[in-house]
Amino acid sequence: MEGRNLKKYIKLLLIIQIYMIMLFSAGFLRIPPAHAFFEEQVKYGFEHRWLPMLVDTAPEKRFQAMQAFLTYPEWGLPVLRNSIKTPESDNHSWQIAMLIGMLGDASDIPLLLTRWRQLDKHERSEVWLGAMQRLYWKNYVPSKIIPKLKSLSVKYSKNVAEGDKDSNKSDLLYEIVNPAPVSRLIRVTLQFWQTRIQEKLPAKYFLIPAGGLLKTTMPVRILPVAHAKSVRLDFRIWEVGVSEPLFHRTVSIPSTGF
Numbered sequence: 001m002e003g004r005n006l007k008k009y010i011k012l013l014l015i016i017q018i019y020m021i022m023l024f025s026a027g028f029l030r031i032p033p034a035h036a037f038f039e040e041q042v043k044y045g046f047e048h049r050w051l052p053m054l055v056d057t058a059p060e061k062r063f064q065a066m067q068a069f070l071t072y073p074e075w076g077l078p079v080l081r082n083s084i085k086t087p088e089s090d091n092h093s094w095q096i097a098m099l100i101g102m103l104g105d106a107s108d109i110p111l112l113l114t115r116w117r118q119l120d121k122h123e124r125s126e127v128w129l130g131a132m133q134r135l136y137w138k139n140y141v142p143s144k145i146i147p148k149l150k151s152l153s154v155k156y157s158k159n160v161a162e163g164d165k166d167s168n169k170s171d172l173l174y175e176i177v178n179p180a181p182v183s184r185l186i187r188v189t190l191q192f193w194q195t196r197i198q199e200k201l202p203a204k205y206f207l208i209p210a211g212g213l214l215k216t217t218m219p220v221r222i223l224p225v226a227h228a229k230s231v232r233l234d235f236r237i238w239e240v241g242v243s244e245p246l247f248h249r250t251v252s253i254p255s256t257g258f
Contacts, residue, residue, distance in 0.1 A: 042072070046068070050068045051065070054095040054099075066095070066099065073103045076099075077100070080103070080104075081100065081111075084097075084100075084112075084115050085111065092115050094127040097112055097116070097127055097131045098127050098130075100131060100135075101130065101132065101135055106135050106183070109135050109207055110207055112128060112131060112132050113205060113206075115128075116129070116132075129205070132185065136240060141182045143182050146180070146237075146247060147177065147178045147186060147208060147237050147247060148179065149175070149235060149237070149247060150175040150176065150177045150213070151174065152174045152249075154171070154172055154253055155173060155217075157170050169221045171217050171218065172190070172217070172218045172220045173216075173217050173218075174235070175214065175215050175216075176206075176208065176214040177213050177214075178210065178211065178214075179211065183209050183210055183212075184239060185207050185239070185240045186205070186246070187205050187237075188238075189201070189203050189234075189235075189238065191233070192232065192233055193234070194228045195222050195223055195224055195225065195231055196223040196224070201218070222253075230253060231254075232252060232253075233251045235247075235248070235250075236248045
């Protein structure tokens, strides 16, 4: 039923296009080309009909909307891209991310990554990350040159632990350089050892352009175990979609700083 409705909608627009071409060719109407008129009508349909239906409560309507975008990507993809370009927009649904991941290209990754970071509690992260991973590998250019950890340091701050003077809230600063001639979509993981809290930090995702340098600061709260002279940190860089890390370094951080 949904497929028939979609076909009827497109067929009606085609009939309008043919009719306008006939009138324009005969000189009865002096208006812009019929093709432009037809494209405007299709764009309007995607923006005001199919896009809102992607988050409809009825499954059959959501399926119908997805079918429209997948059937006519040349018109649907620009609408999807524009819908997530505005930060204050409510159209940051995982359905849009999924469709862009299927229809778009690597140029869509930066915006998807930005919008995913802004989502509360990273709703349906597996869909957003899956979309970015698919776009990354869609036109993947291999390179044996891997990202490198340029610097890693800890900026100590005063003790802020609740009732425990041995706990410290500090900042971990690191720089990653990508000497390769291609961009890299990476996942950074950090794991502490010989601590009593916050041993494994949440993974961070970055897109580093060719020859680019990434500088970032991550707040950490470390509580060393008793009598430990140092805290061990395992720093790993992964290429998204690959099971083995590109880079791994173990760092010893003196516990006296805490």
